[in-house]
Structure formats: C-alpha cells, structure tokens
Amino acid sequence: MDPPVSLNTINPKVIECEYAVRGEIVTLAQKLQEDIKSKPDAHPFEEILYCNIGNPQSLGQQPITFFREVLALCDHPAILDKSETQGLFSADSVERAWRILDQIPGRATGAYSHSQGIKGLRDIIAVGIEARDGFPLIQMIFLTDGASPAVHMMMQLLIRSEKDGILCPIPQYLYTLLQLPCMVELWYALIPTGWGLEVSELKKQLETSRSKGITVRALVVINPGNPTGQVLAEENQKAIVEFCKQEGLVLLADEVYQENVYVPEKKFHSFKKVSRSIVLKEMESSHLLARRAKALEDAFNKLEGVRCNKAEGAMYLFPRIDCLKRQSKLLKLRKRCTILPQEEKIPAIITRLTDFHNCFMDEFRS
Numbered sequence: 001m002d003p004p005v006s007l008n009t010i011n012p013k014v015i016e017c018e019y020a021v022r023g024e025i026v027t028l029a030q031k032l033q034e035d036i037k038s039k040p041d042a043h044p045f046e047e048i049l050y051c052n053i054g055n056p057q058s059l060g061q062q063p064i065t066f067f068r069e070v071l072a073l074c075d076h077p078a079i080l081d082k083s084e085t086q087g088l089f090s091a092d093s094v095e096r097a098w099r100i101l102d103q104i105p106g107r108a109t110g111a112y113s114h115s116q117g118i119k120g121l122r123d124i125i126a127v128g129i130e131a132r133d134g135f136p137l138i139q140m141i142f143l144t145d146g147a148s149p150a151v152h153m154m155m156q157l158l159i160r161s162e163k164d165g166i167l168c169p170i171p172q173y174l175y176t177l178l179q180l181p182c183m184v185e186l187w188y189a190l191i192p193t194g195w196g197l198e199v200s201e202l203k204k205q206l207e208t209s210r211s212k213g214i215t216v217r218a219l220v221v222i223n224p225g226n227p228t229g230q231v232l233a234e235e236n237q238k239a240i241v242e243f244c245k246q247e248g249l250v251l252l253a254d255e256v257y258q259e260n261v262y263v264p265e266k267k268f269h270s271f272k273k274v275s276r277s278i279v280l281k282e283m284e285s286s287h288l289l290a291r292r293a294k295a296l297e298d299a300f301n302k303l304e305g306v307r308c309n310k311a312e313g314a315m316y317l318f319p320r321i322d323c324l325k326r327q328s329k330l331l332k333l334r335k336r337c338t339i340l341p342q343e344e345k346i347p348a349i350i351t352r353l354t355d356f357h358n359c360f361m362d363e364f365r366s
C-alpha cells in the first residue's frame with residue numbers, strides 16, 4: 001500500500017502542473033551556477049542572471065526603504081518611543097507607523113483580525129481607490145496576503161466541480177491554476193496591434209467551452225499584462241466588461257502592475273472604474289427615463305377621459321381612453337406610447353398630444 005503522501009496518492013493535478021518559470025532552463029541554470037561556484041572558469045561566463053521570475057530584489061534592486069521601516073516599526077512598536085529611533089528611521093516612517101498602529105485594535109500586528117482585514121486599513125484603502133477611480137467605493141474590500149491568495153480564494157468560491165471552468169488569457173502569469181481540482185479553460189491572447197483581448201475571440205472560446213459541457217464561471221484579465229506587457233485600451237476594457245455582464249461571468253482583474261506603465265500614450269484604467277462608469281451610465285439613463293415617464297403619465301392623466309397607470313419599468317405607457325361614439329356606443333381605446341423621446345422634446349409632445357386629444361374628444365364625446 002502506498003504511504004498517505006506519495007507520488008501515487010497526492011492530488012494528480014499537482015503532478016500534471018507545468019510551471020515553465022521554474023522548469024528545465026532554471027534547473028540547468030542552477031547547475032551551471034554550481035559549476036561556476038566550484039570552478040570559476042568552468043564556463044565562458046562569470047555569472048548567471050535569472051530573468052525568469054519577476055523578482056527584482058534577487059537581481060540586486062533595493063527594496064523601498066520606507067515600506068521596510070514602516071513594517072519594522074509596526075511590528076515592534078516599543079522602539080517608536082526610543083530616542084535612537086529618530087536617528088535610525090525617517091520621520092515619515094515613524095509618522096506612518098503611528099497612523100497604521102492607531103487603526104489596529106490593541107496596536108498588535110500579530111493578533112488575528114477581522115476576516116476581511118483590519119477595518120481602519122480597509123477604510124484607508126477605500127479612500128485610495130476612490131481617489132484613483134473617481135467613484136465612491138462601496139466597502140467590499142477583502143485584504144489578502146498577496147494577489148495569488150486572492151485569486152485562489154475566488155476560485156474556491158467559483159469552482160464547484162470539474163465541469164466548471166475559468167477563461168484565462170495565455171500566455172499568462174500562472175496562478176498555479178492547474179493545482180486546483182478544477183477544469184481550467186485556457187485562452188490565447190491575440191496580437192492585432194499589440195496584445196489585446198478581442199471580444200469576438202472570447203465569445204468563440206466561451207462557445208467552445210460550453211459545447212464541451214463546461215460551465216464557464218469567470219474571466220481572468222491581467223492588466224498591465226504579465227508576460228504580455230500590454231496596457232489595455234479603455235474601449236477594449238468596456239467591451240470586456242459588457243461581455244462578462246452579458247455572459248454572467250465574474251471578472252477577475254489582476255492589476256498588480258498598475259503603477260508600471262511606461263508609454264506616454266497609454267494610461268491605466270482599473271476594471272473597477274470601467275465597470276462603475278458603465279453601471280453609472282445605465283443608472284443615469286434609467287433615471288432620465290423615469291423622469292420622462294412621469295411627465296408623460298401626468299400629461300395623459302390630465303386629458304379628458306384618459307387614465308394612465310404609472311410605468312414601473314421597460315419603456316412604455318399604456319393609457320386608456322374612454323369616449324362615446326356618435327351612435328351612443330361606449331368606446332374604450334388603449335394606446336401605447338414610448339417614453340424614449342429626448343427630454344427637451346417632451347413638452348412639445350405633450351402640447352401636440354393635448355391639442356389632438358381635445359379635437360378628438362370634440363368629435364367623439366357623447
């Protein structure tokens with residue numbers, strides 16, 4: 001019998017998982033590095049430079065001092081009151097550490113916190129997102145210890161069985177997707193004018209997956225892209241959001257590189273902002289429609305012999321006109337009227353409608 005943990009008994013998805021970023025080339029590089037260490041002239045080069053992982057600090061880039069200092073001070077607040085701290089840490093870091101600690105219950109970074117993350121810190125993040133996007137934020141923030149855990153969490157929520165899938169662009173930063181016990185649909189990013197997400201291609205991929213009996217639950221978009229390096233155009237993002245809305249897909253936007261945009265002609269737009277602007281437009285248009293519906297409804301109800309119910313949805317009013325024909329027969333008419341004309345045209349419509357109705361009633365009144 002196999003032991004409980006062996007190649008034969010572990011999750012087969014882990015064995016199938018291919019992760020080129022840490023694959024054969026890296027293994028060879030590590031061997032070459034060992035060679036050079038033991039024998040410096042073993043190869044016609046002196047060092048190995050790893051370009052396989054987005055890992056700046058392993059290539060000598062210094063971490064940002066401010067973050068390190070703030071972290072150190074938050075984790076060991078006892079030093080905040082020491083006189084030496086003023087010389088060792090910048091005044092900005094000390095000030096920020098106090099601000100953060102004031103948000104943490106008991107000023108204890110080691111304590112378990114609210115499951116969504118510390119409330120005060122979520123509030124600060126919400127302010128930052130509002131400033132970035134220009135939209136007030138509904139507090140739906142869940143803090144995680146990295147982008148990958150957040151994606152994994154969403155997958156756990158979404159993937160119910162092997163028949164559920166997620167659309168991911170390829171090439172992609174591999175979220176160790178294949179380790180999850182789920183069917184994952186992979187989709188190729190295109191190169192029409194650089195990298196983009198063509199909605200027609202997404203549709204095709206969705207249809208293909210559906211025809212195989214897969215329920216596609218979500219679409220992953222990485223923007224700016226890894227490894228494709230694209231910054232999506234806002235129009236393209238709008239089309240993607242509309243696509244997800246139409247198809248009932250959750251949009252998982254990985255925007256960890258939002259500060260890294262190098263070309264002046266491109267600007268980062270968060271998917272949150274893009275989707276909020278679409279929703280706002282829809283709300284504005286339904287608000288406008290409600291105003292037009294009310295103006296027309298009031299106008300109809302002022303007409304002789306007319307009763308009009310309130311329009312609660314859609315785009316129509318359906319007033320009833322009671323009049324008496326010349327031969328003394330009661331005539332009940334219903335007319336459908338859309339509420340779509342532009343708002344500034346509504347008063348003219350009401351005047352003409354009233355004039356017409358008065359003439360009509362003169363002719364057909366009892």
Ligand SMILES: Cc1ncc(COP(=O)(O)O)c(C=O)c1O
Binds near residue numbers: 054146147
């Ligand atoms: C696009 C993208 N998302 C997520 C991650 C990983 O983020 P984290 O370390 O916060 O899980 C990376 C790291 O390279 C990445 O490139």
